[in-house]
Each structure stands twice: as structure tokens, then as C-alpha cells.
Amino acid sequence: MDVTVELATMSLSDGIGVTFAAVGLALPVTMLIALLAALSVAAKASGAAGPLVRSAGRSGRAVPPVVTGCAVAVVALLTGTTNIGLVAAAAMCAVCLPTATTALVETFTSPEARQRLYAAIAAGASPHYVALVVHLRASIRSVVAIALRTAARMSVDTSVIVVALAGAGSAERAAASAPSSPDISYLPFAAGQFFAAAIQPASHVVLLRAATLVVLVLVFHAAARWLEGEPYRSLSVR
Amino acid sequence: MTGFGTRVIMTAGRLCAWLVVAVPVAVVGVIAFAAMEVRDRPADISYAAPVAMTITIAALAAGLGASIGAALAFVSEEFGQPWLNRVARLFIAGLRAVPPIVWGGLGWAIIIPTAFGRPGSHAAPPEWQVVSVAVMMLTLMLIAPAFGATMHALHRIPVVTREGAAAAGAARPLIAVAVLLPLVARTLWAAMSLGFARAAGEASAVTLIFLALAFGQRPLGAVLVGASLHGVSASGSNETLVLLGQASAAGLVLIALGFAAVSAANRFDRHIAWT
Numbered sequence: 167m168d169v170t171v172e173l174a175t176m177s178l179s180d181g182i183g184v185t186f187a188a189v190g191l192a193l194p195v196t197m198l199i200a201l202l203a204a205l206s207v208a209a210k211a212s213g214a215a216g217p218l219v220r221s222a223g224r225s226g227r228a229v230p231p232v233v234t235g236c237a238v239a240v241v242a243l244l245t246g247t248t249n250i251g252l253v254a255a256a257a258m259c260a261v262c263l264p265t266a267t268t269a270l271v272e273t274f275t276s277p278e279a280r281q282r283l284y285a286a287i288a289a290g291a292s293p294h295y296v297a298l299v300v301h302l303r304a305s306i307r308s309v310v311a312i313a314l315r316t317a318a319r320m321s322v323d324t325s326v327i328v329v330a331l332a333g334a335g336s337a338e339r340a341a342a343s344a345p346s347s348p349d350i351s352y353l354p355f356a357a358g359q360f361f362a363a364a365i366q367p368a369s370h371v372v373l374l375r376a377a378t379l380v381v382l383v384l385v386f387h388a389a390a391r392w393l394e395g396e397p398y399r400s401l402s403v404r
Numbered sequence: 405m406t407g408f409g410t411r412v413i414m415t416a417g418r419l420c421a422w423l424v425v426a427v428p429v430a431v432v433g434v435i436a437f438a439a440m441e442v443r444d445r446p447a448d449i450s451y452a453a454p455v456a457m458t459i460t461i462a463a464l465a466a467g468l469g470a471s472i473g474a475a476l477a478f479v480s481e482e483f484g485q486p487w488l489n490r491v492a493r494l495f496i497a498g499l500r501a502v503p504p505i506v507w508g509g510l511g512w513a514i515i516i517p518t519a520f521g522r523p524g525s526h527a528a529p530p531e532w533q534v535v536s537v538a539v540m541m542l543t544l545m546l547i548a549p550a551f552g553a554t555m556h557a558l559h560r561i562p563v564v565t566r567e568g569a570a571a572a573g574a575a576r577p578l579i580a581v582a583v584l585l586p587l588v589a590r591t592l593w594a595a596m597s598l599g600f601a602r603a604a605g606e607a608s609a610v611t612l613i614f615l616a617l618a619f620g621q622r623p624l625g626a627v628l629v630g631a632s633l634h635g636v637s638a639s640g641s642n643e644t645l646v647l648l649g650q651a652s653a654a655g656l657v658l659i660a661l662g663f664a665a666v667s668a669a670n671r672f673d674r675h676i677a678w679t
Contacts, residue, residue: 199420206417215421222425224670227598227678228662229428230605232628233655237434239632240648260427267424269679298410322503325607325629329651332632336644339636356505360608363509364615367516376506384501391497397552 176371178378180351181358187251188354189320192258196266196320197313204270208279208301223268231261235326239333248338250331254354257330258320266316273308274301311390318386322379324356331357355379432659439656441649451624455657458604458623461535462661465542466599472543473550474592481558482580492551500548507541508612515616529616538613538623542606546599549678553598556677557591558584590672597669598678601662628654 206212207219238257247253273279279301286300302309331353350358359379362372391397480492514537515529561584569579607625614622622630628651635647669676 199423202413202417203420203424206414206421209414209417211414212418212421215418215425218425219421222428225663225666226428227601228659228666229431230601230607230625230655230658230662232605232607232625233435233652233658234431236438236628236632236648236651236655237431240434240438240645240652243645243648260431263424263427267421292410295410298413322505324503324505325611325625328608329629329632332636333648335636336638336648340644356503359505359509360612363505363512363612367509367512367612372509376509379503379506380501383503384497387497387501 176350176358176362178371178374181353181355184251184254184352185321185355188254188258189317191251192255192262192320193313193317195255196259196262196316197309200263200267200270201309203267204274205298205301207271208274208283209298219267220271222264223271226264226268230325231323232325232329234260235329238326238330239336242330242333243336243340246337246341248334248341250334250352250354253330253334254327254357257326258323261323261326262316262319266312269312269315270309273305273312279305307393311394314386314390314393318383318390321386322356322383324360327354327357328360435652435655435659438645438649438652441645442653451627451654451657453621454624454627454654457535457621458625458658458661461538461542461610461623462600462603464539465546465603466596468539468543469546469603470550470592470595470599473547473552474554474588474595476547477551477554477558478580478584481555482584483576496548496551499544502545504545504606504609505612507545508609511537511541511609511613512615515613531617531621534614534617538610541609541613542603545606545609546603549602550595550599553591553595553676553678554588557588557673560675561587591676594669594672594676595678597665597672598676601665601669604661604665605658624654624658627651628658 203212203215203219207216210216212219235257238253238260241247241256242253282300282304286295291300350361353361355375356379359372359375362369362375366372476492476496480489484492515534565583565587566579569583574582604623605625607629610623611626611629614626631647631651631654635644635651638644638647669678
């Protein structure tokens with residue numbers, strides 16, 4: 167990507183808009199799909215997909231985010247998609263969906279959740295009702311905490327966005343038959359930070375943006391911790 | 405909630421569950437398809453050296469990161485005063501909050517003064533220096549998840565185990581070394597395996613750190629990012645697809661390394677908490 171940028175004109179707010187748009191699009195979609203999938207797994211209504219969802223989270227660790235970004239880039243190039251926000255959102259969704267779903271499944275199938283399930287079934291409720299009403303109501307804080315951690319990851323996972331946007335840049339260049347020269351200010355915050363750090367790592371604005379990224383993640387994680395409580399509880403106790 | 409409404413939501417949930425399963429499969433499929441684009445072309449990229457570099461850096465970082473994280477968890481949980489425990493958790497929360505791009509920028513900033521800071525000196529830094537900085541940054545990145553995994557493993561041990569050993573007259577260090585350590589050993593191995601997968605797949609940090617060796621050997625993650633970005637400035641969309649194919653081929657190798665590491669981790673401890 168021919169990044170013709172003058173860091174002197176770069177500001178701290180560059181890329182915030184497109185990041186906000188991409189995360190605002192990707193987060194609800196990811197959480198909705200993950201929530202529905204996790205609820206159906208918890209209610210044992212997903213059939214053969216249930217065990218596969220659990221193993222998708224574990225196997226997802228084997229597929230690095232940058233590789234997912236590369237797959238999104240290939241799809242963007244082949245389909246001619248040039249919308250930066252859309253491509254970034256798709257990449258964020260693809261990276262975070264398996265992990266968010268697995269985290270929700272763990273929450274809904276924890277020993278506490280199982281106790282709720284047995285108590286509700288003993289009271290005459292159907293497993294589906296338990297999944298939809300009892301689990302969701304009892305685990306709302308954990309669900310929000312997972313959403314916050316997912317938002318943090320979406321905002322700062324650089325490699326997936328950079329590589330996915332390479333596909334969008336290629337498609338744009340192919341469509342325009344001219345060299346594309348996107349400005350850093352039009353790239354998502356983390357992607358802009360990548361190029362800025364590569365060009366002038368010691369510049370004031372780059373350091374300020376790095377500090378902003380750290381503070382952003384800290385705030386999201388602190389909020390998740392505040393909602394969820396002690397993070398190192400035993401899994402068997404949970 | 406009506407029966408019909410429940411059924412609609414559950415059907416949607418079942419579809420979503422299959423979608424979740426399909427996403428990683430689709431990613432591997434697209435990557436394999438793109439990698440096929442370059443099968444008939446002479447390789448512009450040699451993969452042997454990047455693979456060796458990736459394995460070296462990831463193995464060193466995983467070993468160091470998992471050991472340091474586990475040691476910190478052991479000390480703060482088994483021997484530490486409450487204040488030490490709190491400080492350790494704050495430190496880990498701080499490490500967890502630093503994104504890979506910032507670790508990469510930090511590493512790049514460490515290298516720059518020695519490589520380019522002296523007037524008239526624009527020689528690339530020696531390879532060992534760049535590798536050391538990359539290992540250091542990846543190690544710092546892996547301490548937090550290893551700490552969390554060890555804490556969860558320690559909490560999984562029943563209280564009666566510690567109490568039994570103490571009743572038999574064992575001191576705390578002896579309980580830690582002879583009783584608890586063997587019980588969490590498999591989690592440590594699993595943490596090292598998952599740390600390897602994570603370090604091998606980390607791209608943005610190593611790309612920034614290895615910028616100093618622009619034309620030297622780089623890990624696979626940096627090769628993937630470099631080839632993808634190079635594709636944008638290629639002369640035509642065919643050429644771009646070929647370059648993305650080369651990046652995808654590097655991605656396939658990364659996936660293979662990742663699956664090997666995750667399979668090993670599953671054999672050691674299937675219930676490891678790794679976030």
C-alpha cells in the first residue's frame with residue numbers, strides 16, 4: 167500500500183471514525199451470532215454443531231489472525247470490495263467470532279449455569295426456556311464483559327486489519343487502474359498506527375497513539391473485570 | 405416466551421452454530437485456494453529460512469514466557485503476601501493491556517538508535533540483535549496468558565491436597581515443589597505449546613521489529629504482511645493475486661505450525677484457560 171503520509175499533519179484523532187464505524191458494525195453482528203450459537207449449544211439444541219463449536223474455539227487458536235486477514239484480503243480482491251470499513255469489519259468478525267462464541271459457551275455451561283438448568287428443569291421448565299431466559303438473565307454481566315473484551319480486541323488487532331485492507335487496496339487499484347495512495351487518516355486507527363510506527367517510530371504522535379491504544383485496552387479490560395469480578399477463579403468453582 | 409418464538413430462536417441459534425464452525429474452515433479453504441495460485445510459478449520467496457526463524461523465535465519466546473508467567477503465578481499464589489499477589493495481578497493486567505502493535509513499536513524503537521542513530525551509520529543491525537528483541541517482546545506478550553493458565557491450574561487443585569501434605573509435615577516450599585508442581589506440569593507444557601502457536605502467528609510486532617532487516621530473513625508473519633502489502637503496488641490484479649497467494653502459502657505453513665502446537669496442548673491439558 168503506497169502510504170503517502172506526512173506524519174507532521176497526522177493527529178491523534180485520525181482513523182477513529184472509521185474504527186468506530188467498523189467496530190460498531192462488527193461487534194453487534196459478532197455478539198449476536200455468538201450469543202445465538204452459544205445459547206443453542208447450552209440448550210443442547212444445536213445437534214452435531216455443539217461439539218464442533220467447542221472445538222472451533224480451541225482450533226481457532228491454530229489459525230493466526232493475520233492468516234484470517236489474508237483470507238479476507240483474497241475475498242475482497244476477488245469480489246472487488248473497496249469499502250475500508252466493511253472489509254475491516256468482516257476481518258474483525260471472522261477473527262473474533264470463534265473465540266467469543268467459545269467464551270459464551272463456557273459461561274453458559276459452567277457448573278453454576280448447570281445448577282440453574284437442573285433447578286429450572288426440576289421446576290418444570292423446558293431446556294430451551296432455561297437457555298433463553300434463565301441463562302441470559304443470570305449471565306448478562308459475563309456476556310457484557312465478553313463483549314467488552316471482544317471490542318478491545320477488534321480495536322487493536324492490527325495484523326488482521328492491515329492485511330485485509332491490502333486486499334481492499336488492491337481491489338481499489340484494479341478498479342481505478344491507477345496507483346492507490348490511501349491516507350493514514352482514512353485507515354482504521356490500529357492500521358494507521360502500524361504504518362506510522364514503521365515510518366517514524368520515535369515521533370511524538372506515534373508514541374501518543376501507542377499510549378492511547380494501551381489506555382483503550384486497559385479501560386475495556388478494567389470495565390470487563392469490574393463486571394465479571396475475580397478473573398482467576400477456578401474453572402471447576404465457576 | 406411462546407413455543408413458536410423459542411423454536412425460531414433455537415433454529416436461528418443452530419444456523420449460527422454452524423456459521424461459527426464454518427468460519428475457520430472457510431478461512432483455511434480460501435487460504436488453500438489462494439496458495440494454489442502460486443503452485444506453478446517459481447517461488448519468489450524462500451520459505452525454509454522464514455520457517456526456521458519462526459520456529460526459533462516462537463520456541464524461545466514460548467519457553468521463556470510460559471516459564472516466567474508460571475513462576476510469577478506460583479510465587480504470588482503459593483508464597484506471596486496479599487500485597488505481592490495484588491502487585492503481580494496489576495502487573496499482569498498491565499501486560500495484558502499492551503497490544504502487539506505497541507510491543508512491535510517498542511522493539512523497533514529499541515533497535516533504531518543502535519542501527520540508524522549514529523551519524524553516517526545506516527547499516528542494518530546484526531541479525532542476533534533483531535532476533536533477541538523479537539524474542540524479548542514476544543516473551544513479554546506471553547507472560548500474561550501463561551500466568552492466567554497457571555493460576556487456573558493451581559485453583560483446580562483441591563484444597564485437601566495442600567492440607568493433606570501440610571498435615572504430613574511438609575513445609576510450603578516442599579508442598580509447592582513436590583506436590584503442586586507435578587500436578588500443574590501438564591498445564592505448563594500446554595501453555596508452552598499454545599504460547600508457541602501464538603508467538604508463531606504474531607505478525608504485526610515481528611513485522612515492525614524486523615523492518616530493520618528489510619532485505620534479510622524474516623519470520624513467516626512478517627513475510628505474510630510484507631507480501632500482502634507488496635501486492636497492492638503490483639502492476640495488475642493477477643500479479644496481486646499471485647502475491648496474495650505467496651502470502652497465503654506462508655499462512656498455510658503458519659496454520660500447520662499452529663495446529664501442531666494446539667494438538668500438543670490438547671494432549672497435555674484440554675481444559676487450559678488461555679486468554
